Amino acid sequence: MEMQKILFLCALSAFCLMAMVTFAEDDHIYLECKDHPRGPWCYQEAVEQHNQPELCENILKYWPKADGVHGWCYYQLAMKNKDCSLCDRIHAADIKKMCRLDVCN
Template identity: 80%
Template sequence: MTGAAAIAQEDRDELFETCKDHPRGPWCYQEAVEQRNQPELCENILKYWPKADGVHGWCYYQLAMKNKDCKLCERIRTADIKKMCRLDVCK
């Protein structure tokens, strides 16, 4: 395997590979990220599904609730989800 191929192999997102052909692709990905408790992967939702702002926000919301981490609310782009997150998590 060449160096570039090895790097491409490392960059493969196994969650995306699992969810890309799923009818609920972004939601499939969000649920997997939530199960793994890896909030940094929420950003990949918009990378793979650029119009899935709501799923992106829900991803951060769910993990903010689960981890009681108010800082995660600030990463949410959708205003109503961000507001709900702040109300529910940042008490």
């Protein structure tokens, strides 16, 4: 029974990894920025230029420790589009607070 659990977890992990790699290969912005020394910032700047806030979430998929860049991505687009709802997607408390003050008031 224990061996089945281990095999299941290994298979699930492999599937998740393959899905993430496949998704990353379809993301042209990621392909441009993945080897850049400032990868998350490169990605954030490109997302801002394309005005695609839904792509901000990918920052944490590709660079899990880039909470600040993720928040800044949403903040910049919230300011640009005057869209207060984007502030709610920010994880970093300080950036979320700044976003609400600057965009929602």
